[in-house]
Amino acid sequence: MTQLFLKSSLTQIKLQFFYIVILLTLLFGCISFQYANAAVRIGWTDQVDLAKLAQVNGTYRKALGERVDWQQYDDEFKMIHDLAVETLDIAPVGLIPLTSAVTAGVQVRIIAISFQYGNSSGLVVQNKSGIDKPEALIGKKIAVPFLTSAHYSLLKALEHWKIDFHQVQIINMPANKIEDAWKKHEIDGVYADGISLLHFQKDGHVLVTSQQVADWGSPTYTFWVVMDNEIVLKPYWLQPFVEATLKMVKEYNQNKDKLTVKSQDIISVAQLLKLSPEDTLTLLKGKEYFGQREQSLIFTRHLPGYLNQIGLFLRGLNVMNNVLSDYLIYIYPSFINDAKIK
Known part of the structure; x- marks a missing residue:
């Protein structure tokens, strides 16, 4: 038994x-x-930049060895929201929405710089406005979407020229309404970006570009950002993503003069964004792209101060009540520093 x-x-x-x-x-x-059937979900906007070349030629898909699901946005704050609720994995986000989010406690991290705004962004004024020097802006109507990189650059340009922004009629206007106001001569100028800037230049002239504002000490960037838990859980695709980004920057900076309107990548991006190849090439070259050493330097020495500047800017507009004492924890340079670029 x-x-x-x-x-x-x-x-x-x-x-x-x-x-x-x-x-x-x-x-x-x-x-x-x-995991085998999961896709890396990457946000994208209508900016003409190197990420669009990666989008059309499959750079990230090849580097990651995984499917890539490109999700289009016209609102960077919405991208951050989707990162937070885990319906998006990585996103290109500017200084202002990023600083707003981290100050509010959203645990988002910068892992790489996508680009710096350059000559394809700037303050353009009507030829008939009589504005041929900065002092002539006083009393004029300048349109710009508030809480954007353009808004920040405009105010920094006025500060550089020692013009009180209250002396200029700065009008908060969404980008899709500005062109109509321009045609009706309801505004004297606009701080514009991308294809809009090129359109306004047909009967206007650029008073200052974002590249010049950057040279004066107030650069504006778009970063690649992820939630902090992505760094812990998914470094296996974040490292190759950053390495692919840096490799693409290196190749572009070495060969950008060889790009033409007949280059296949330029034609493909033009078709994606419904632009002419000529405008596509102009806008692509109107931004600055930084390699590994430059990005590492910016991350280490400059970025915490830039984020603090943006925080003070937003507090000055009564958008935020406080500025963090230290933005360093939201900057994650390890992927840049550990990248192996041939």
């Missing part, structure tokens, strides 16, 4: 162990299936 009991117990233990092995196998199989 005792022997029978022992054999029965042993049989039950073996069966239980067998069932556990089966369940674990199924569980790991499901997890593997999910």
Whole structure:
């Protein structure tokens, strides 16, 4: 009887162990299936930049060895929201929405610089406005979407010229309304970016560019950002993503003069954004792209101060009540520093 009991117990233990092995196998199989079929979800906007070249030629897909799901946005704050609720993995986000988010406690991290705004962004004024020097802006109507890089650059330009922004009629206007106001001569100028700047230049002239504002000490960037838990859980794709970005920057900076309106990548980006190849090439070259050494230097020496500047800017507009004492924890330079670029 005792022997029978022992054999029965042993049989039950073996069966239980067998069932556990089966369940674990199924569980790991499901997890593997999910990872195998998961896509890296990358946000994108209508900016003409190197990320668009990666989008059309599959650079990130090849580097990551995974499917890439490109999700289009026209609102960077919405991108940060989707990062926070985990419906997006990585996003190109500017200084203002980023600083607003981290000051509010959103645990988002900068892992790389996508680009710096340059000559494809600037303050353009009507030729008939009589504005041929900065002092002539006083009393004039200048349109700009508030809480954008353009808004920040405009105020920094006025500060550089020692013009109180209250002396200028700065009008908060969404980008899709500005062109109509321009045509009706309801505004004297606009701080514009991208294809809008090129359109306004047809009967206007640029008073200052974002590149000049950057040279004066107030650069504006778009960063690649992720949530902090992505860094912990998914470094296996973040490192190759950053390395692919830096490799693309290196190749572009070495060969940008060889790009023409007939280059396949330029044609493909033009088709994606419904622009002419000529405008696409102009806007691509109107931004600055930084390599590994430059990005590492910016991350280490300059970025905390820039984020603090933006915080003070937003507090001055009564958008935020406080500025963080230190923005360093929101900057994650390890992927840049550890990148192996051939």
